[in-house]
Amino acid sequence: MIQIENLHKKFGKNQVLSHLDLRIDEGGIFAVLGPNGSGKTTLIKSILGMVVPNKGNLSVLGASIRKNWKYRQEIDYLPQIANFPGNLKVKELIRMIKDLRQKPSNEQELITLLGLEPFLDKKLGTLSGGTKQKVNIVLTFMFDSPLIILDEPTTGLDPASLLKLKDLIQKEKSKGKTILITTHIMQFVEEMADEIVYLLEGNIYFKGTIDELMAKTEQNDFEHAIAAISTHTTNA
Amino acid sequence: MLKILKYSFYDLMRSRWSYVYFLFYLALGFVLLFLNHDLSKAVITLMNVIIVLVPLISTIFGVMYFYNSKEFTELLLAQPLKRSSIFLGQYYGVAGSLTLSLILGLGIPFILYGLFQSDAIWDFSLLLVTGAFLTLIFTALAFNIALSNENKIKGFGYAVLMWLFLAVIYDGLFLLSLIIFEEYPLDSFSLAATTFNPIDLSRTLILLKLDISALLGYTGAVFKSYFGTNLGLFISLGMLVLWTVLPIWRLAYKSKRKDF
Amino acid sequence: MKHFSKVLVLILLLMGTSLWAKTIVVCQDCELGSIKEGIAVAVDFDTLLIKKGTYKEYNILIDKPLTLLGENYPVIDGGKRGEIIRIVSDNVTVDGLFLINVGTSYTTDYAAIRVVKSENFIIQNVVLEKLFFGIYLEKSNHGKVYHNKIIGDAVDEYNSGNGIQLWYSHNVVVDRNIVQGVRDGIYLEFSDHITINNNQSTNNLRYGLHFMFSNDDTYTNNTFQNNGAGVAVMFSKRILMKGNTFRQNWGSAAFGMLLKEINDAEIIDNTFEENTIGINIEGSNRITYEGNDFINNGWAVKVLGACYTNSFVKNNFLYNSFDISYNSKLNDNKFENNYWSNYTGYDLDKDGIGDVPYRPVKLFSYIVNRTPETIVLLRSLFMDIIDFSEKVSPVFTPDNLMDAMPLMKKTE
Numbered sequence: 032m033i034q035i036e037n038l039h040k041k042f043g044k045n046q047v048l049s050h051l052d053l054r055i056d057e058g059g060i061f062a063v064l065g066p067n068g069s070g071k072t073t074l075i076k077s078i079l080g081m082v083v084p085n086k087g088n089l090s091v092l093g094a095s096i097r098k099n100w101k102y103r104q105e106i107d108y109l110p111q112i113a114n115f116p117g118n119l120k121v122k123e124l125i126r127m128i129k130d131l132r133q134k135p136s137n138e139q140e141l142i143t144l145l146g147l148e149p150f151l152d153k154k155l156g157t158l159s160g161g162t163k164q165k166v167n168i169v170l171t172f173m174f175d176s177p178l179i180i181l182d183e184p185t186t187g188l189d190p191a192s193l194l195k196l197k198d199l200i201q202k203e204k205s206k207g208k209t210i211l212i213t214t215h216i217m218q219f220v221e222e223m224a225d226e227i228v229y230l231l232e233g234n235i236y237f238k239g240t241i242d243e244l245m246a247k248t249e250q251n252d253f254e255h256a257i258a259a260i261s262t263h264t265t266n267a
Numbered sequence: 268m269l270k271i272l273k274y275s276f277y278d279l280m281r282s283r284w285s286y287v288y289f290l291f292y293l294a295l296g297f298v299l300l301f302l303n304h305d306l307s308k309a310v311i312t313l314m315n316v317i318i319v320l321v322p323l324i325s326t327i328f329g330v331m332y333f334y335n336s337k338e339f340t341e342l343l344l345a346q347p348l349k350r351s352s353i354f355l356g357q358y359y360g361v362a363g364s365l366t367l368s369l370i371l372g373l374g375i376p377f378i379l380y381g382l383f384q385s386d387a388i389w390d391f392s393l394l395l396v397t398g399a400f401l402t403l404i405f406t407a408l409a410f411n412i413a414l415s416n417e418n419k420i421k422g423f424g425y426a427v428l429m430w431l432f433l434a435v436i437y438d439g440l441f442l443l444s445l446i447i448f449e450e451y452p453l454d455s456f457s458l459a460a461t462t463f464n465p466i467d468l469s470r471t472l473i474l475l476k477l478d479i480s481a482l483l484g485y486t487g488a489v490f491k492s493y494f495g496t497n498l499g500l501f502i503s504l505g506m507l508v509l510w511t512v513l514p515i516w517r518l519a520y521k522s523k524r525k526d527f
Numbered sequence: 528m529k530h531f532s533k534v535l536v537l538i539l540l541l542m543g544t545s546l547w548a549k550t551i552v553v554c555q556d557c558e559l560g561s562i563k564e565g566i567a568v569a570v571d572f573d574t575l576l577i578k579k580g581t582y583k584e585y586n587i588l589i590d591k592p593l594t595l596l597g598e599n600y601p602v603i604d605g606g607k608r609g610e611i612i613r614i615v616s617d618n619v620t621v622d623g624l625f626l627i628n629v630g631t632s633y634t635t636d637y638a639a640i641r642v643v644k645s646e647n648f649i650i651q652n653v654v655l656e657k658l659f660f661g662i663y664l665e666k667s668n669h670g671k672v673y674h675n676k677i678i679g680d681a682v683d684e685y686n687s688g689n690g691i692q693l694w695y696s697h698n699v700v701v702d703r704n705i706v707q708g709v710r711d712g713i714y715l716e717f718s719d720h721i722t723i724n725n726n727q728s729t730n731n732l733r734y735g736l737h738f739m740f741s742n743d744d745t746y747t748n749n750t751f752q753n754n755g756a757g758v759a760v761m762f763s764k765r766i767l768m769k770g771n772t773f774r775q776n777w778g779s780a781a782f783g784m785l786l787k788e789i790n791d792a793e794i795i796d797n798t799f800e801e802n803t804i805g806i807n808i809e810g811s812n813r814i815t816y817e818g819n820d821f822i823n824n825g826w827a828v829k830v831l832g833a834c835y836t837n838s839f840v841k842n843n844f845l846y847n848s849f850d851i852s853y854n855s856k857l858n859d860n861k862f863e864n865n866y867w868s869n870y871t872g873y874d875l876d877k878d879g880i881g882d883v884p885y886r887p888v889k890l891f892s893y894i895v896n897r898t899p900e901t902i903v904l905l906r907s908l909f910m911d912i913i914d915f916s917e918k919v920s921p922v923f924t925p926d927n928l929m930d931a932m933p934l935m936k937k938t939e
Contacts, residue, residue, distance in 0.1 A: 042526070081344045082526040100349050108345035116339040118281045127274055131346050308868055311846060319908050438909035442894070442901060449898045457900040470906055478905055479777075481825025481848035484803040485899045486779040495777075 032057045032178060032209045033078060038087035040073055040233075047073045048233040051087070055228075057177075060200065060210045062220045065230035066261060071213045072111065074230065075180055078211075079108055091178065104132065109171040111182040117156025121147065121166055124155060128170050138173040144195055145169065160187040172199055179203060180211045185219055197223065221253040229260060236260070271343065271356025272363070278339075279332070279364040288324060288365065292372025300380050306387040313373065314394055314473045318466055321398050322405040323430050325365055329409025330426045332361050334419045344527055351519040354410070358518060362406040366399045373398075393476055397469040400507045404465045405430070407514035414521055437464050454487035462502065465510045471503045554578035562587055562595070562603065569593055577601045577624070585630070589614045589621075597623035600654065604628050605639075607657075614642040614667075620649040629658040631686060638663035638688070642670065650675060660688035661709065664696040672701045679708035681732050690731070693718040693741075701726060711737040712754065719743050726750075734759045735773075738766065746771060756780055757802065761787040772798045773805070782807040783824070786814070794819060804829045805847070808837070817841055818938065826852050826892070835859045841938045844868060848905060850887040851928070854896060858925035862887065866934040874935045885933040888924040890917035 038051040047070045055061055063071050076082040077089060080096050080103065089096050092105055115124055125138050142148060145165045150158060158166070164187045171179065181200075185193055200223060204210060214220060220227070220241075227244055229237035237244060237260065241253055250256040279285050295316070299309040336357065343353045373395070374382075382388055409426050416422035441460050445453055461467040474482060475494065482494040493499040551573055553565040562584055565575045574594040578601060585605040589595070589612065602625045605611040609630040612621065619642075626639040638660035642648050648670035654677075655661050661677040664670065672691055681687030690706035692714045693699060701723045706712040712728030712735045715721060723746035728735035735751030736758040738744065745767040751758050757776035760766055766789065773783030782804035786792070789811040796818045799805035805824040808814075809831045816839045821827035827847040828839075831854055838861040844850045845868045864880070872883035891910045894901050904910050917924060 040526075076527065079345050081341070083524055101347055103345065104347035106345070110338075110341055110345065115342065116278050116336060118278050128342075128346065131270055131343075131348065307846065315906055315911070318906075435909050435912070438904055438907040442904055442909065445898050445901050445904075446894070449900075453898075453900040457903050461903055467903075467907070471903065474903070474905055477823075477846070478825065478848040480801050480803050480823060481905065482902060483777045483781075484779055484825050485902055487900070490900075491779075 032092065033211075034088075034090045034093075035078075036088045038074075038077060038089065039085045040070075040077065040082060041085055046233055048077070048084075051234055053228065053235055053238070055209060055211070057209055058204075058207050059225040060204055060212060060223050061226050061228055062224035063211060063213045063228045063230065064220065064257065065236075069230040070233045071230055072182065075182055075211065075213060079103065079106065079180065104134070105176050105178055107171045107174055107176045107179045109167055109179075109181040109184050111186070115155040115163065115166070117154060119155055120152055121155060121158070122151045124166065125169065125173070129173075132174060134174050134176075136173040137175075138169055141169045141173055141199075144199075145192060161189060161192070164188055165192060168196060168199070172203070176208075178209050178211070182213050183215070184212065185214060185216055217254045217257055229257075268349075268352035268356045268359075271348070271353055272359045275336075275357045275360025276364055278336075279360060284328065284331075285364050285368055288328070289368040289372045292369055293375060296373045296376030300376055306377065306380060306382065306385045307390065309377075310387050310390045310394060311477060314390075314397075314477070317394060317398050318401065318469050318473065319434050321369065321401040322434060322466055325362075325402045325405035326409045326426045326430045327423075328365060329361055329406040330413045330423055332357070333410055333413035334422065341527055350522050354414075354518055354522040355515070358407060358410050358515065361410075362403050365402045365406060369398050369402060370395055390476055393472065397472055400511060401465065401469055403511045404507070404514065407511065407518060410518050411514050411521070414518065414525065433464050433466050438467070441467075452487070454485070454489040458489065458493055462506045465507065468503050468507050468510065471499065472507075475499055475503070548572040548574060550574045550576050552576045552578065555580040555582070566591075566593065572618075585609050585611050587612045589616060589619050591616050592618035594620040595622065595624065596620075597625070597652075600625040602627060605630065607631065609635075610637045610639075610641055612640045614640070614645055614648060617646045618648070619645065621651070621653060622649070623652045625654045625656075626658070627656045629655075629660070631659045633686070636660050636663065636688060638692075641665065642667040646670065649673065654678075656680075658688070658709070660692060661690040661706070662692070663689075664691075664693045664699060666695045668697045668699065670696075670699050672699065672704060674703045675705075677704065677706045677709065679731075681709050684710055684732050687732060689714040689737075690728070692716075693721060697721070700724075707731060711735075712751070713737070715739065715741040715744065717741060721745070724748055727752075729753055731755065737761075738763045742766075745769070750774070751776075751783070753777075757782045757784055759785040759787070760789050760792070761785070762789075764790050764792075766792045767795075768792065768797060769795045770797060772800070773802060774798075774800045776802045778803060782829075785809075786811045789814065793817075798822065799824055799827065807831070808834050810834065812836055814838075815840070819843070821845065821847055821850075823847065825849065828852070830854070830860075837861070838863070840864055841934075842866070843937050844887070845937075849889060849892045849895075852892040852896065853888050853925060853928065854893075856923070856925050858928040860928075862928070862930040864932050864934055864938075865930050866937045867930065870933050870935075872933065879935050881933040881935055884929040884931045886918055886921070886924065886929045888928055889914045890923055893923050 033055040035051060035053040038048050040048040065071050073082055077084055091102050094102060096102055129136055147165055150162055226240055245256045248256040248259040250259050299312055303309045377391060382391060412426045413422045461471050551565055551569050553559045553562055553575055559565045562582055569575060571591050574596055577597045579599040581602040581604055583604045583606055585608045603611055605628045607628045607630045611626050611629060629639050630637045639655045639658050640650055641663040644666045646669045650662055651673040653675045656678050658679055662672055677690040687710040689711040690709040691701060695717045698720045703725045706728045707730045710732050712731045714737045716739045718741045721744040726749045729752040731754045733755045735754040738760045740762050742764045747769040750772045752774040754776055757773060776783055783799040783802035785807045787809045790813055792814045794816045798820045800822045803825045805821045805827040807829045810833055812835045814837045819842045822845045824847045826849045827844050829852045836859060841864050843866045867885050870881060870885045872881040874881055891914055
């Protein structure tokens with residue numbers, strides 16, 4: 032599904048990603064974890080083509096993404112900060128994204144699910160953070176694409192909506208899709224992720240299942256395992 | 268690109284600022300006509316105002332829009348869209364709505380005052396063409412500055428400085444160099460110097476229309492062929508096109524290589 | 528023969544003695560086949576009726592009071608061999624002829640019609656083409672040059688002549704002539720009490736009208752357009768210039784009107800439009816400028832050297848690049864009650880007169896005088912700022928040069 036070889040990215044003097052190799056196979060939920068500034072967002076943005084790598088090859092669905100933009104047709108992306116053009120109404124934003132992607136969509140179902148009907152005629156600028164995130168979720172899940180990338184999907188969501196989000200993700204997974212998630216909520220990872228990609232100082236420090244991680248760190252609780260991974264490295 | 272243009276344009280058409288800009292020009296047009304009672308005089312006053320004000324407004328508006336629509340841009344970047352279309356679409360959206368505000372804002376009062384029956388119509392059309400060019404150029408320059416500066420305050424500062432430089436300081440340096448080197452033949456230099464500043468270029472176009480009598484008072488042969496024939500008009504228009512195309516091209520080029 | 532009887536009446540009136548005058552017909556198939564033959568057989572106060580045709584003749588001498596009347600514009604072709612008609616007698620009328628091909632010379636001023644030391648002449652309805660000099664009046668007084676058309680094709684000043692030239696000739700009326708494509712349209716030298724009305728002098732190489740050492744002359748309602756340098760009035764006194772139009776005189780040394788060493792003149796109700804310089808004034812004193820319109824000129828008025836006690840009253844200065852330009856800091860001229868389109872003051876007491884004085888001299892005009900290339904900075908914001916600061920506290924411009932009572936509306 033995603034194939035990354037020898038990826039380098041520098042922002043000014045700051046080497047964010049170096050010699051990064053990663054292979055993500057089709058199907059399943061992958062959690063991209065790591066401390067702040069480890070390059071999670073950069074990695075995701077590289078996959079999306081928003082960040083241009085200095086070196087290395089990146090291919091999605093078997094095709095190199097260099098000078099290519101059509102492959103994004105196959106990706107649904109939920110950005111971290113859900114800020115939209117303030118003058119647009121929710122309805123218009125959804126219509127616009129549909130217009131831009133020209134793909135079949137099931138936004139009505141999602142709107143009902145998340146209870147967004149009352150907000151459809153409101154301008155995005157007037158919405159609360161949580162509601163914006165719901166709109167964000169609608170925009171992401173309304174298309175049927177084989178790859179879904181979620182950057183901090185839980186931000187601002189109330190518990191009920193969080194549950195609905197989890198259901199949504201599981202449903203997509205059951206269709207055999209590949210889902211990439213970054214988050215800081217360990218409970219969420221533990222519950223959802225099939226595999227963990229742990230990033231540290233611009234490289235993959237660990238890739239495997241939760242069980243493998245616990246075995247490696249000799250911890251029997253996920254949160255401690257993650258903590259141990261970090262301390263382990265700081266000690267090292 | 269056309270879709271982005273459409274959405275940026277709609278977005279702007281709904282924003283308060285487009286109306287402020289539109290109403291400002293409307294008011295300017297009416298006030299000038301009310302004070303002068305004379306179309307030709309109002310057009311001349313407007314020309315003086317336009318070559319300074321349009322660049323300023325376009326610059327500020329362009330920078331502001333670029334920074335304000337950062338999230339929108341990021342949303343679009345994740346969509347299956349070409350990068351250059353995203354930025355060019357936004358650029359044309361802004362420049363288009365600014366131009367429309369200018370044309371409507373000034374056009375309505377002048378048409379109500381009987382522009383079509385007046386012989387000032389050519390001057391007025393020139394005014395609008397110049398205004399449109401300046402809008403395109405300065406919006407593009409503003410977008411370039413904003414694209415190259417992540418820091419809003421810095422970007423804003425550079426943009427205003429650029430305006431100040433091109434609108435005032437450039438001419439000051441220009442005048443100084445003409446006076447310092449007055450013993451040397453300067454006509455080619457002075458004509459060349461006007462082409463390196465889009466505001467001066469637009470000024471030249473206006474001079475050709477309003478002050479041709481004075482321009483022909485200078486003895487230099489180069490001046491004579493520049494202002495006396497259509498050469499000046501074509502060169503100025505050509506350079507204005509170049510001034511429009513180059514920043515747009517850079518915008519497309521830079522946007523392809525930028526990280527978000 | 529209505530036309531003929533009219534002329535006859537005219538001749539009767541003019542000469543009074545011509546009751547026994549007869550008409551002699553000249554035509555190519557007649558007994559008298561040339562104009563010279565006609566003149567030879569004619570006696571005083573006869574009329575030579577010249578029928579349509581082409582007469583190849585030059586150096587035609589009219590030495591007795593005669594009327595040469597052309598019918599349907601007969602052509603007299605001088606074949607570029609010299610002068611065509613010379614009048615050396617009083618009371619001669621030349622009417623309705625078409626003269627072409629005057630000889631060109633660097634030593635002799637060949638003219639289509641030359642009047643020498645004669646009085647009471649009338650030259651009218653004559654068309655001149657391919658000429659060197661057109662109508663040349665030499666020490667001839669009390670005549671009339673009326674409704675002629677002079678179409679030259681002059682290219683260089685050094686080998687072209689003037690359309691209508693007056694030299695030591697007084698009390699002549701020059702009316703309703705069209706002069707174009709010659710060196711000077713109308714040229715006056717040492718000629719006093721001349722009246723020049725309703726003429727159109729256009730596309731001439733040098734001046735549309737040129738005065739030298741000629742006093743007490745009047746010219747009104749003439750149009751001078753697109754001449755090399757406009758109209759020049761030099762070294763003359765008491766000239767009245769009224770209701771003329773000076774238009775589109777463009778170029779580095781071009782102006783609507785040049786005044787050089789002119790005293791006690793009146794310049795009233797003229798229009799100066801789209802000239803590089805509307806009026807260029809050098810060493811001219813006691814001149815009244817009133818009711819003139821200066822429209823779209825580069826410089827409406829350019830004052831050079833010492834000019835004293837001139838007054839500019841009730842003129843309209845409309846959309847000129849520069850209204851007034853001075854090259855000195857001294858001012859002894861009066862500006863009052865003019866309308867200035869560049870005026871930005873206000874009229875709170877509503878008396879039609881601006882409450883703040885207008886300063887017509889911009890600092891920028893000094894800079895342009897000094898470094899002409901700076902003209903490309905016209906209308907630059909930077910120049911406006913500099914001009915504004917000069918306006919607030921004059922340093923380079925004469926501080927008493929202002930219109931203290933500028934009008935708020937154009938004068939009619």
